[in-house]
Amino acid sequence: MKNVLSKLLGRYQRNERGIAAVEFALVSPILILLLLGGTEMGRYILVHQKAEKMAYSVSNVISQLDTVTSGDVDVIFGAVTELMNPYDNFETRGTLFLSSVHKDPADADQTIRWQCQGGGSLTANSRVGEVGSGNAAVLPGNLDLEDDDNVIVSEVVYTYQPMLTWYRIQNITIYKSAMFRPRLGALTSAPGCPTGV
Template identity: 35%
Template sequence: MKRWPAFLRAEEGVAAVEFALIAPILLIMLIGGTALEEAVVVSHKVTAAAHSIADVTTQYSTVANTDLSVILSASTVVLEPYPTTSAKMVVSEVQVASGGGTGTVVWSQALNTGPRAVGSTVSIPAASASSDSDTTYLILGEVTYNYTPRVANKFVPGITFYQSLFMVPRISTSIPLTTSSG
């Protein structure tokens, strides 16, 4: 009968060796899972911020540039505790002619980026387009956020989240931009 050398029969360090082999994989899964979970949270916050911008704006009968600045600045709070310096927010009123499909920007204001050009064309989703013969006005809230994971940001690339939302004005058919708060 052939006898194995003593070091091949030893079983004392098997658990330590197995742990040493599996630990890097577990660590990568932990870091990746944390970054993924944080990205999902940021994605939801970007959606909530776009909704906040459009929702608050639709509650005005007329709006001034100062009102829009306050709405955009206040909407950054939704993104906290994540850094808000990379958040680009735009609120616009879009005029949609009967038949829908596209709309024209009536006014626009932005935070940390340029506003949409007045008179520029915006694609309107089919669900938001009006089939009536009348002209419809919609408020468009947009948020673009460059997310960089806090954990393992050297290994996990950044992600750019974008969300836009159309809402119908609540008090009137359109919300004119005025020089004083309304």
């Protein structure tokens, strides 16, 4: 009996058929996880870049105008969804704030002269502040303006929803901002957009 058992075990030890299939079965979940994780990370990085480019582009375009009208703001808000394409739905997961921040020489505080929100329906608050809140505007990087200086600030707030919702990854809020000084005019007059948030 012992001889028969050792022959069977010896035959199984020498038999290497199916080893590759077993190794692949052991390694394939790890490879699939790496593939999906790499895809998700790449998508997250691209959405970050698109949000940053959106904030930069909007602030840059507005700062080049000599006056801002409600038509200009409507065109900008209509175009922001295209800046996020082909990734996700900015109309429901994002919003854009446009603010004109001015420092009056007679006042020590920086104030928001006008502010518009649009481009998407996400409920969010501007980190710069709100029109008429009585609080000083807080610029990115805690920038302090000189007297009679003005900047156009655009803020993009976007809720990133991962593809891999089964793996405890929650929605992530992406915030990007950009500032430009107006080039052709002060841009301190409200363009007729809804003020506040």
